[in-house]
Amino acid sequence: MRAVRFGILSVTLSLAALAIVRAQASDNAAIQEKAAVCSGCHGENGISQTENIPSLAGQPDQFIQWQLVFFRAGSRKNDQMQPIVEEITNEDIRNFGAYFAQMTPPKAAEDGDPDLSKKGAQVAVGRRCASCHTDSFAGTKAVARLAGQREEYLVKALHDYKAGQRVGGGVAAMADVAYHMSDEEITAVSHYLAYFK
Amino acid sequence: MKFHQTVFQSVLALAAVALLAGTSAVSAQQQDKNRQLKKYESGTKEFWTHPPDDWFLGDETEAQKGLAPPSGPPTGASEAELAAMMKKIKLPAGFKIEVYAPGVLAARQMAWGDKGTLFVGSFGLGNVYAIKDNNGKKEVKTILKGLNMPTGLAFKDGALYVIAVDKLIRYDNAEANLDKLGDGKVVYDDMPSYAAHGWKYIAVDKEGWFYLPFGPPFNVGVPPTSVSQIRRVDPKTGNAEIYALGVRNSVGGDVDPRTGKYWFTENARDWISDDLPSDKLNMISKIGEHFGYPYCHQGDLLDTKFAMGHKCSEFTPPVLNLGAHVAPLGMKFYTGDQFPAEYKNNILIAEHGSWNRHKYQGGNITRVIVGPDGKNAKKEVFASGWIEGDQGYLGRPNDIILAKDGSILVADDWAGAIYRISYSKK
Numbered sequence: 243m244r245a246v247r248f249g250i251l252s253v254t255l256s257l258a259a260l261a262i263v264r265a266q267a268s269d270n271a272a273i274q275e276k277a278a279v280c281s282g283c284h285g286e287n288g289i290s291q292t293e294n295i296p297s298l299a300g301q302p303d304q305f306i307q308w309q310l311v312f313f314r315a316g317s318r319k320n321d322q323m324q325p326i327v328e329e330i331t332n333e334d335i336r337n338f339g340a341y342f343a344q345m346t347p348p349k350a351a352e353d354g355d356p357d358l359s360k361k362g363a364q365v366a367v368g369r370r371c372a373s374c375h376t377d378s379f380a381g382t383k384a385v386a387r388l389a390g391q392r393e394e395y396l397v398k399a400l401h402d403y404k405a406g407q408r409v410g411g412g413v414a415a416m417a418d419v420a421y422h423m424s425d426e427e428i429t430a431v432s433h434y435l436a437y438f439k
Numbered sequence: 440m441k442f443h444q445t446v447f448q449s450v451l452a453l454a455a456v457a458l459l460a461g462t463s464a465v466s467a468q469q470q471d472k473n474r475q476l477k478k479y480e481s482g483t484k485e486f487w488t489h490p491p492d493d494w495f496l497g498d499e500t501e502a503q504k505g506l507a508p509p510s511g512p513p514t515g516a517s518e519a520e521l522a523a524m525m526k527k528i529k530l531p532a533g534f535k536i537e538v539y540a541p542g543v544l545a546a547r548q549m550a551w552g553d554k555g556t557l558f559v560g561s562f563g564l565g566n567v568y569a570i571k572d573n574n575g576k577k578e579v580k581t582i583l584k585g586l587n588m589p590t591g592l593a594f595k596d597g598a599l600y601v602i603a604v605d606k607l608i609r610y611d612n613a614e615a616n617l618d619k620l621g622d623g624k625v626v627y628d629d630m631p632s633y634a635a636h637g638w639k640y641i642a643v644d645k646e647g648w649f650y651l652p653f654g655p656p657f658n659v660g661v662p663p664t665s666v667s668q669i670r671r672v673d674p675k676t677g678n679a680e681i682y683a684l685g686v687r688n689s690v691g692g693d694v695d696p697r698t699g700k701y702w703f704t705e706n707a708r709d710w711i712s713d714d715l716p717s718d719k720l721n722m723i724s725k726i727g728e729h730f731g732y733p734y735c736h737q738g739d740l741l742d743t744k745f746a747m748g749h750k751c752s753e754f755t756p757p758v759l760n761l762g763a764h765v766a767p768l769g770m771k772f773y774t775g776d777q778f779p780a781e782y783k784n785n786i787l788i789a790e791h792g793s794w795n796r797h798k799y800q801g802g803n804i805t806r807v808i809v810g811p812d813g814k815n816a817k818k819e820v821f822a823s824g825w826i827e828g829d830q831g832y833l834g835r836p837n838d839i840i841l842a843k844d845g846s847i848l849v850a851d852d853w854a855g856a857i858y859r860i861s862y863s864k865k
Contacts, residue, residue, distance in 0.1 A: 307513035311544065316584035317565045332514040332542055339513075384510055418492050 273337040279326060280338075288345045296395045300347025304384045307339040318408060347380070348390040353437035362434025365427045369419055371435075379438050393436035400428045476504060481657035487633045490656065494635050498658050498710040508794040509832065515544050515855020516834065524833045524854065528824040533779070536822065536860045539848055540570050540577040544855040547590040548640055548769060549840040549848060550599070552614040557840075558582075558599055560592045562638065562852055567592065567601055569617050570857070582617050583610075588634075590690065593641040593649060600674060602651065604637040605630040609674065627677045631656075631665050640769065642692045642701065648673050650682065650701050652689035659708040659733050659745060667732055669703065669723070685729040685754060686721075691769040691838070697784060697811040700724065702758070704767035704788060707736050709795040716740050717760035718767050718801075720788070722813045728755045758809060759816040764793035765801025769838030769850070777845025778862045782806070789836040789849060792826060802826040804836055804849065804860075822849075822860060 280298070284290050288299030298306065312318035313327045314335075353359055366372065374385045381387035388396065402408035403420035420428075479486065479497035486494070496507065516524065521538045528536045545561040546568070552558060557570040567583035583589065583601065591602040599613035599620070607627040610620045631637070636654025643649055649672045655662040669683040669692075682701070692703030701723045707716040716736035731738070731754035733745040738756035741749070761767050770788040785808050792802025803823040809816035825834045834854035839847055846861035 304510075304513055311513045311564065315544075315564045315566050315581070317563070319585075332517070332544075335514050336517070384513070416492075418489055421489055 270341070273334075273341045276334065277338065277341055283322065288342050289348045290392055290395075293392075294395055294398050295392070296399075297348045297391060298342040299345035300380070301342055301387050302381045302383055302385065303339040303343040305339075305381060305386050306342050307335050308384050310335045310338060347387060350390045350437045350439050355433060358430055359434045359437055362430035362432070365423075365431040366434060369423065369427075369431070371431070379435055388435040389438040391436060393432050396432035396435055397428055400432065404428070476501065479657070482660045484663075487631070487635070487656040487663060490633075490635050494656075495658060495709065498708075500710055500712075502712065503710055503795060503797075506795050506797070509830065511832070511835070511853040511855075515542065515853070517541075520833075521854060521856055524825075525858075527833065528822055530822050530860065533864055534822075534860055534862050536858055539857040539859040540579055541856050542579050543568055543570070543850070543857055545852045546837075546850040546855060546857060547852055548592055548838045549850050549857070550592050550594040550641075551840065552594050552599070553597065554614045556614050556617070557848070557857070558592055558594060558613075559850060559857065560589045560601065562588055562590055565589060567599075571617075580617060582620055588638040590638040591640040591651075593643050595643060595647060595674070600626075600641060600649070602639045602641055604634070604639070605632045607649070607651070607672065607674065626674050627672050627679065629677075629679065631663065633663075633666070636666075636688045638690065640690045640692065642694060642703075644671070644694045644701065645699055647675070650692055650694075650703070652686065652692070652703065654686075654688035654690075655732075658710060659742065661733065661745065669701070671701075671726075680726070682726055683721075683723050683728050683730060685732045685734070687732040691767065691789070693771050693786070695722075695784075695811060696772050696774050700811075702770070702772075702786065704761075704770055705730065705732075705757075706766055707763070708733070708742075709764075711736075712763075713796045713798070714763045717757075717763050718765050719757035720759045720761055720767065720770075720786070720807060720816070721755070722758050724755070724813075729753070730755050730757075758813040759807060759818060761788070761790070761805065761818065762800060764796040764799075765805075766791035766793065767801070767805070768836075769840075771839045771841060771847070773841070773847075775841050775845030775847075779864075781808075785809075787821060787839050787847065789839050791835050791837045791852075792832065798829045799826050799832070802832060802835060804839065825851075825853075 283292055283295045284298050288297060290297045310327055313323045314330060375388050376382050379389035400420050403416040409417050477496040477499045481497055518541050521541055525536055543559055545564045547560040547562055550558045559568040565584060565586045566581050567589050569580045569582045571578045586603040589601045589603045593600045597612050599610040601608045605628055606625050608623040609626045610623040633656035635656040639651055641649050651670050651672055653666040653668050655667045667686055668681050669686055670679050671682040672679040686705055688706040689703045692701055694701055703721050705719045705721055707718050721730055733742055734749035735741055735751040735754050737760050739751050767788045768791050770786055773782045773785050773787055785806055788805045790801035790803050790805055793799040802825045804821045805818055806821040807816055807818045827833055832853050834851040836849050837852050838850040841847055846859050849858040
């Protein structure tokens with residue numbers, strides 16, 4: 243949201259735009275320092291090399307913000323994340339959103355099991371994943387990017403939703419979609435999305 | 440990889456209510472135009488306990504297609520944004536609005552502790568906040584986390600009561616224990632767990648009983664037996680009575696200081712049109728009254744599908760129709776002395792504003808002038824300016840509470856803030 247608003251400003255007021263660019267740059271330096279703690283698990287450049295830890299690079303700004311808000315509020319539970327985000331400020335959350343959103347998203351590797359992907363594609367159509375996550379599965383606003391996410395993390399996330407361990411806060415979209423999914427469906431659709439190009 | 444586009448443009452869309460969503464992106468809206476209309480068989484237990492994420496789209500019409508609850512900013516409005524917003528709010532002469540406390544994310548119902556702590560509930564975040572005044576500086580503390588939509592709360596005999604969908608929880612001696620409230624004690628739980636319209640509000644009457652609203656777990660239909668009603672619950676014993684029937688989604692009400700009667704706001708069904716039906720202000724004259732849902736809306740409009748042989752004349756009409764899709768939520772009788780004398784015992788209603796309308800309306804504070812008999816009610820806009828353009832929000836008022844000095848506080852769950860509105864004649 244910030245970025246959009248800044249964009250509009252910079253078109254209309256070049257002076258103000260200059261000042262804002264500078265402010266953003268310094269914001270960025272501060273947030274890079276704070277984000278050092280993230281890269282330990284989520285990887286350099288926001289691309290995770292660790293099992294069951296998601297990549298954050300290229301996730302939509304609002305999605306990152308919501309998850310941090312949910313972790314801080316305790317409505318999304320995770321033993322690693324909880325203590326880290328406990329004292330995080332709203333300002334930090336806005337900055338983290340912008341920071342990870344502008345990173346280059348992970349590129350999917352070569353698909354080793356196209357048959358499983360074919361099954362997964364059918365699941366994605368049947369469960370209408372694209373209607374929220376968009377046709378490119380890049381996500382938008384509060385909805386996560388799925389394309390190129392770690393396969394076993396997608397499996398974990400869907401199981402968490404299915405079991406009601408992850409709700410997302412309020413009336414939950416994913417909990418109710420995943421509730422109806424079989425383990426086979428979860429395996430297939432996770433593979434499909436992890437290798438989606 | 441676009442093989443599925445033709446058949447499955449059906450945008451399941453626009454995820455859960457306000458806080459979650461955020462899928463009202465341009466691309467989603469464009470996809471939206473090509474898909475089929477949403478239709479749900481909502482009269483089943485499976486639907487009530489596991490509603491689809493877009494349950495509120497179930498009765499959409501071609502004309503209203505694509506409308507969905509908008510999503511606010513995850514961290515509310517920044518202090519700079521709030522300062523800019525305050526300059527845009529319009530009030531009658533002599534009134535002033537200011538930010539009372541920022542950073543109260545998803546703020547819903549408010550209640551005062553005896554020692555001056557302001558307690559605030561929240562929506563999907565699951566937080567309850569305590570706001571303390573430290574020599575004019577407001578300290579916002581999150582005192583409870585992880586509750587199920589704790590939108591409603593009350594304070595009585597030193598205890599904080601929180602209603603979280605199907606549990607009424609009491610936290611004793613709350614103001615002395617803000618840092619360690621514990622798990623509390625569930626004092627009433629004879630309530631369904633349905634998420635849709637399951638969030639609630641608490642109004643305390645003179646005998647210390649609580650009025651609690653129970654909305655139906657869908658837009659419109661024959662309600663499950665335990666909902667579409669207002670109950671009166673004794674938090675001491677857990678005794679309860681059904682006080683009113685035929686009520687859709689009510690999330691606000693107050694006891695008339697003149698008569699002791701319960702007045703409440705009610706959100707009407709969606710998906711008829713931009714201008715029908717009207718949301719309502721109601722008064723319960725006697726226990727057991729029926730207010731018309733799902734048979735009759737706004738006192739004079741039979742439901743085309745669910746009237747089922749009824750006539751509107753069978754039901755208690757509203758005190759006042761407030762307008763279509765204005766979303767009246769928290770309300771209070773003005774019993775203070777600070778505002779001009781003609782405001783005494785007027786009703787101030789926080790309107791959350793539309794989502795199921797092409798041009799949003801409501802999103803303001805409405806003043807209702809009405810006697811204790813409920814006759815000849817008149818309304819006017821008291822505070823406005825939170826809506827920008829056709830479908831933009833700066834903020835969304837949803838509750839009002841009087842402060843000791845006669846000013847009012849307003850909770851805003853979009854901007855995540857509490858405002859103070861005061862009056863001084865000059």
